[in-house]
Amino acid sequence: MRPGLFTFKIHHDCIAEIKHLQPSVVKAFASVTSDDWWASVADAAPNAIRVLVHGEISDNQDLSNADADADATAKYLSDKPHCPRTVICKNEYPIWNGADARETWSAYMVRWIIRMHSHGLHVVAGEFNSGWPRVSLLDDVNWWPDFAAVDNVLDAGDYWGLHEYWGKAGPLGWWPWTVGRHLRCPTAHNILIDECGYDGNTDGLGYNQGWVGVLTSDVYADHIIQYHRMLLSDPRVKGTALFLMDYQDRKWTNFDIWPIREQLIARAPECDTIHPAVVMPARIHLPVTSYVRITQTFAEHKANNPRGGWGLDFSCATGTDVLAAADGTVDKNLDYGGLSYGKMAQVNHLWGFTRSAHLNSFTATKGDKVQEGQHIAESGTTGNSTGPHLHFEVIPFANRVWPYRVDPAPLIFGTEEEDMTDVERQRVKEHANSIPFSFKACHKVGLTWGGVEWIEGNKLVTVGYKAGETGEYRVTTPAGNYDINVVTPTVEKT
Numbered sequence: 001m002r003p004g005l006f007t008f009k010i011h012h013d014c015i016a017e018i019k020h021l022q023p024s025v026v027k028a029f030a031s032v033t034s035d036d037w038w039a040s041v042a043d044a045a046p047n048a049i050r051v052l053v054h055g056e057i058s059d060n061q062d063l064s065n066a067d068a069d070a071d072a073t074a075k076y077l078s079d080k081p082h083c084p085r086t087v088i089c090k091n092e093y094p095i096w097n098g099a100d101a102r103e104t105w106s107a108y109m110v111r112w113i114i115r116m117h118s119h120g121l122h123v124v125a126g127e128f129n130s131g132w133p134r135v136s137l138l139d140d141v142n143w144w145p146d147f148a149a150v151d152n153v154l155d156a157g158d159y160w161g162l163h164e165y166w167g168k169a170g171p172l173g174w175w176p177w178t179v180g181r182h183l184r185c186p187t188a189h190n191i192l193i194d195e196c197g198y199d200g201n202t203d204g205l206g207y208n209q210g211w212v213g214v215l216t217s218d219v220y221a222d223h224i225i226q227y228h229r230m231l232l233s234d235p236r237v238k239g240t241a242l243f244l245m246d247y248q249d250r251k252w253t254n255f256d257i258w259p260i261r262e263q264l265i266a267r268a269p270e271c272d273t274i275h276p277a278v279v280m281p282a283r284i285h286l287p288v289t290s291y292v293r294i295t296q297t298f299a300e301h302k303a304n305n306p307r308g309g310w311g312l313d314f315s316c317a318t319g320t321d322v323l324a325a326a327d328g329t330v331d332k333n334l335d336y337g338g339l340s341y342g343k344m345a346q347v348n349h350l351w352g353f354t355r356s357a358h359l360n361s362f363t364a365t366k367g368d369k370v371q372e373g374q375h376i377a378e379s380g381t382t383g384n385s386t387g388p389h390l391h392f393e394v395i396p397f398a399n400r401v402w403p404y405r406v407d408p409a410p411l412i413f414g415t416e417e418e419d420m421t422d423v424e425r426q427r428v429k430e431h432a433n434s435i436p437f438s439f440k441a442c443h444k445v446g447l448t449w450g451g452v453e454w455i456e457g458n459k460l461v462t463v464g465y466k467a468g469e470t471g472e473y474r475v476t477t478p479a480g481n482y483d484i485n486v487v488t489p490t491v492e493k494t
Contacts, residue, residue, distance in 0.1 A: 001228040002271050003264055004048065006195060006241035008248050009033050012258060017245070019044035020265045024239030027051040027194055030076065030083070032248060039082035049159075049239050050084035051124060051194060052077075058091045058127070063108040070115035077121070087116065088124040088161055088194065095133055095143070102133075102146040109150045117155065124161035124192055125150055130199070131178040142402050144186050151187050159192045159238065160185060165199035168214065171227040172277065175350055176397050179227065183234055183397040184404075193231070194241040197255065198223060210254025221263040229275035233351075233398060280351040280396050284325040284411045285372045287356060287392045288379060291316040292455055293437060293482065295389060298407035308403035309341075311355070311393035312412075314379075315438075317454050318360050318388045322377040324370040325354045325394075325412075333362045335382075341391070342383020345376055352396035354408075358385040387463075388454055438462035440484040441475050445491050455479055463494075 004025030007014050009032050018026060018041060026041050026048045041050060054076065057069045077083055089109060095102050109125055116123050126147075133143035154160075162182050166174040176183060182191050198220060200209020211220045224242065231237045245257050257264070296313035328349035335343050341357035347370060360380025364370055379390045394408045438460070442448065447464030454461055460479045463472045476490040 001231040001237065001240065002268055003224055003228055003242050004194075004240045006244045008244065008246040009037055010246050010248050012246050013037075014245060015040050015044050017261050017265070018048070021045075021261070021268060023048050025049045025051060025192060025194060025241045027053060027088075027241040029053045029055050029248075031055055033083075035080040035082045038080075038084065042082060049192065050086065051192070051241070052084040052087045053091075054087055058088050061090065061093060063090070063093075063104055066108045066111035067115050070112050070119060070121075073116070074119035074121060085120065086122040086124060086157070086159070088127055089113075091127045092129045092163070093127070095128065095146075099146065102143065106147055106150050110153050113150070113153045113158070117153075122157040122159075123154070124159045124194060125154060126161045127194070128162055130163045130165040130195075131181060144184075144402070151189065154187075154189045156189075159190050160187055161192050161194045163195035164193050165195075165197060165243075166223065166227070167198070167200070170219075170223045171230055172350065175230065175278075175348075180230070180397060182231075182237055184400065186400040186402070187236070189236070190238045191234070191236045192239050192241070193237060194239075195243045196227065196240050197243045197257070199243075199255075210252070210256075212254040212256070212259070217260045217263060220257075221260050221267060224257075224260075224264060225267055225270050226275060228271040229273060230278050230350075232274035233278040277350040278397075280398065281326060282411070284354070284394070284408070285323060286412055287323050287325045287354070288314050288316055288390045289321040289323065291320070291390070292460055292479070294409075295438070298405075298409060308405065309391075309393070310403070310405040311391055312408050314390045314392065315454065316379050316388060316390055318378075318380045320379040320390070321375050322356050322359065322379055322390060324364075324372055324374045324376050325349075325392075326372050328354075328370060330364050330366050330368045330370060330376065333364075333366050338383065340383050342385060343377075343380065344383075347376070351398070352394060355393040355395065357391040357393075358382050358389060437477075437482045437484065438475070441477050441487070441489045442473075444484060445473075445475060445489050447473055447475065447491075464491075 002022055002024045004023040006027045022045050030052055054073045073087055093105050095105055113123050134141055164179040166179050171179050198211040198215060200214055242257055244255055247253055247256050291314040293315055294312055295315045298310055298312060301310040324347055326349045328347040331348040332346040343359040344357045345359060345362055346353050346355045356377055358381055359377045361378045364376040370376055381388045392408055394406050394411060395404050396406055399406055442464035447466055458479050460477050462475050464475050465472055472494055474492050474494050477487050481487055
């Protein structure tokens with residue numbers, strides 16, 4: 001993914017740089033360019049996506065007349081054959097002002113896109129500010145359905161336009177918060193990241209901070225190359241426009257990448273290989289040191305809770321070591337008290353999150369770098385839990401089906417038998433049987449399963465209940481033998 005340019009023909013012509021860089025995108029304002037200049041861009045970089053900013057319309061937040069806005073753009077382009085026929089929409093409209101604002105924006109966009117198409121023009125829809133539309137990674141917010149009508153009127157020549165910026169930690173440090181959000185966009189259409197780069201605002205350093213005086217040129221060039229390698233994980237992303245080359249208003253001088261143009265040109269071939277950190281592995285580490293069995297499968301979670309929280313439940317005693325499933329950074333250690341996940345640890349692996357819930361305690365803190373198999377917590381029964389167990393989720397960034405989880409079982413246990421150890425084959429066999437063994441044991445003796453189990457010595461212990469009675473029954477079977485047809489449970493009233 002070669003870096004593209006959001007450029008201004010003010011202090012520099014930029015054509016020579018465009019020719020050497022071969023950017024993925026060239027984006028510029030109509031007001032500072034000409035038809036002849038755009039013809040030169042097409043000659044210098046024939047494969048670049050050329051995008052026009054019709055500033056009188058894009059920077060005007062008025063949504064009252066979509067047809068008139070489209071007609072004005074078509075009239076402007078009528079005698080300019082070399083200007084781009086792909087035009088951006090309203091720039092960074094405040095969609096965070098509530099559902100009504102999103103509904104108003106969507107209604108305008110649908111009419112504008114249809115009208116633009118009638119003029120033979122293509123569009124870049126969205127132009128959403130960095131980190132928007134908000135998608136809560138804890139499942140309480142999903143804004144993309146608000147834009148479904150817009151998505152439905154886009155065609156193969158159109159794009160969603162997103163803005164992504166990072167702070168001093170670079171793209172790896174900000175993935176997927178203010179960069180990488182494109183992965184959450186559930187569209188099948190192509191995407192342009194038509195503003196991107198370093199923005200000091202994300203570090204609280206003040207408005208218009210820019211990279212100059214904060215990062216060295218080498219570090220910023222590293223950031224840019226790193227980011228474009230990471231974008232290769234999403235084939236829908238067709239280009240970027242770095243913010244910015246050259247400038248019109250002096251307040252943006254600290255963002256100008258003119259000083260590092262030669263570094264970017266020289267290093268552009270590095271952008272042709274995907275960054276390995278964002279590639280999801282075929283296998284991950286078992287997240288717990290010892291457990292009896294899987295007590296609730298991914299499919300069962302999905303059936304029981306359509307809002308999310310889908311994963312695997314591993315039965316294990318309180319205090320069992322919980323392990324990092326892959327290399328990463330501890331992203332969150334949260335405590336919901338007696339609700340929801342209880343104590344929860346989340347690790348950011350750059351290809352996605354893994355989440356461990358209902359913990360007794362944390363042994364790694366937020367921000368810690370962890371390696372696969374490293375001890376990060378101890379299991380427990382906090383939050384909405386019926387007994388000691390580990391709840392484990394895998395949330396790949398590239399999974400665009402809300403609420404984003406995938407079944408951890410194939411990643412942990414494998415799918416090809418020749419790749420499995422004997423222990424893993426047994427675990428897969430257990431997992432394939434979605435009815436927990438403890439459930440079967442209780443059912444065999446006429447009890448309702450209590451949803452909890454643990455190991456005592458060489459015994460598997462669970463609890464059951466009988467209709468119309470108070471108290472509970474202790475149900476014991478030999479540990480390791482999960483054939484309910486031959487096992488006879490021992491029952492005692494407690």
